[in-house]
Amino acid sequence: MAGMSDVEQVSCEKKPRSGLAEGAAYVLLLVGPFIMNGMLVLFGSLSHEFAVDPSEVMVAITAFMVPFAILQLISGAISDVVGRTPVVFCGVALSSLGLAMSATSTSVSTYAGAHIIMGIGWGFINPAAIALITDLTPPESVPTKMGIIGAVGSIGVALGPFAASIILTHSWRWFYASLFFVTLLVLPAIAFSRNAGTARAVGSGMRVFLSYVSQELRRPVVLLLMLMGFMFAETYLATVVWTSRALTGLISDTVIGNLLMISGLVAAVVGVVAGWLTKRRGVRLPLILGITTLILSAIVLTSIDDLGNPLSLPRVTAALLVVAVAAGMLYPTSIYYSQMLAPGKRGALAGLLMSAQFIGNALIPVLFEPFYEVGIRVLFEAILGASILYLIVSWALYRRAPLKSQTTP
Template identity: 35%
Template sequence: MNRLIVMNMEPKKTSKRIEVIIFILFALGPLTGNVILVLFGVLSLEFSVIPSALLIAIPSFMFPFALIQLFSGAISDIKGRFPVILLGLSVFGIGMIVASLSFSLTVFVIANVLAGIGFGFVNPVLIALLTDITPGPKISKKIGLLGAVANLGVGFGPLLAGLIINIGWRYLYLIFLSISVLGILIIFTLRRNQSVTKSDAGIRAFFTNLAQEIRRLPVILLVISAFLLSHTSIATIIWTSRSFTHIIPETISGIVIALFGAMGFLGGFLTGFTIKKKGVKLALTIGLISLFIANIILVFFGNNSFEALPFTSLGLLFMGFAGGILMTLVMFYSQTLSIERRGALAGLTTAFQFIGIAFVPMIYEPFFNSGGISLVYMIILMVSLILLFVLTLLYTLVKKIDNK
């Protein structure tokens, strides 16, 4: 593919400013998508629906969020990163306005669809943009930090919601709107001074990029891993939060979820350094061990009662740590398997991750209704065993390719 370098060489200060806004915006997606975890109670009263009805808000955001990412990363490989990000933030901001004005569950769902579409144009492009401006030896470190920030958003969103709902839940979406407007202004300003890599090819190259990558076995294993990860760590926090509704106060629930996110932040942060210093194998081993420690604690000791809260919280800490490590590893692979198609691979990987999250409410609800949170934890353990096999196969295959 022919490449064109547009604009001037970027100054170091400009690159640093871009890194900062990348990290802030990358946290915004999970921050927005996960506030619902502690809003079941207040929104069920606001919209006069049962708490379970609000689960529709998760796939309403996640499905368009995921589907758009199938294409947005590859589009940015061709048209450039900044125009795609600006488009996405604009649509996302409209979604936040609609959410803040919602008077029914239907309107709230529409707001989430708009937000999902908008951020679908942002999420994978931020990953590709970060690797564009990062020297090769430092990519693992930067991806680790990016994964850490995303996990912090997962935990901080519900904590923020738990603190603000006493003032008014609508203020949450006004805060998110303010962040998106700030992002638009900063990106629009910085794009004039930043070198941008884009292609002179057209729509045919766009489909070629996707087709070439999705046929490769490592990429197939990569996207399966991303999908399964959403049914382990993310499924755990979604359904634990749902089980806490009207049993554990929102403030305490928010703190527990924040600790989950903090451990994810720690896991992602340490993974970047571990890959750089010791390689992928050690990070993968630590992540998988943490995953199964979490599963054992939750299956045998965890539930949604006050008495079991310390054990449930401990299990969530290990689960958050494991999720932070393993998702960072998956993102690292997405940016190193094909340097020329980083946007396409980032889009495919994050798309399948969030498609998985979108299916979490539907897949696990029958188990929750028939056996409660304990049965959900048992199913997550089974999914973890499949994930163990897929990640091990991915690592082995990539290692063989690297050794050739």
């Protein structure tokens, strides 16, 4: 079959089971996007607290995202070598420290420094936690678990800003303090769980980690997967970010927040469905449904002349719901690819995929600002073009690695 040489065979050996470790991994994959999106609501209170302009507080986003994206290039490979548990434990410990520092910050510089530490921590956690869940899952159930991972991430995205807005009625510090206590509860669950992932060649040090990454980067199928992750940011996430930006000042922030929350919850539900479809039908149907809805949402948005017109709100809402379906289908599918292309290096591949996606996140303002300056329709036409490019990349990846159903005939 064409492309199957790009996929290593999945081992059929019995997997170790550790419900405690798996549950802790899901919690961490929820808390990460919960923090990243929740902090967006805090900027007004933080700027008042630190007596600075809100734009100065936004440096915390960069402080978090840069180490978070870069570390994932190697942290997944490290977990392939030394095992998942030590890497996740180290990441949780660092993230807990960053959360404690954030909760007690007295200046924007200490607040940004705390987010650097958190970004490093979650850079270790993200790919290792994904690979940990796969390690503990029988091969036939991996698609379902990837759907759950996608749903958990979408719930974090949806509920982070909502929860932060409620906590702000007391103090922004409680946002970080409450999550600090959550990570403290996760630490013993990770520490006392059975180490997952095969530890090997530890004595070779950094050369082993880098060899894992360099070997995978030479595979065209891996480069296509990374490009797929990057384009996910420039399509779905760009749609959410720039629609929110365009609506700011035209409708109330509460309405915008509610739209984004509903969109995130829709993506969560669809993510579970995507895992179920992948298990029974393979990746082809989720890819078709995801890309079709991705392009459809961009077409709807390009048809809107005046976002501020109340009559346009139903179409904007429809576009956000449709693009949520796209995210729910495509995100779990890309994670599934990262876990199946090379099962012995699934940590490395998860790290490469996530790093590419979050580098894409960081570039969304830079890449789309020029189009926004020309006009909102031009902006959404650019996102439509990016969606078509996503279609091309996904088609090329599927041709090389047409992952099939995990159910027996």
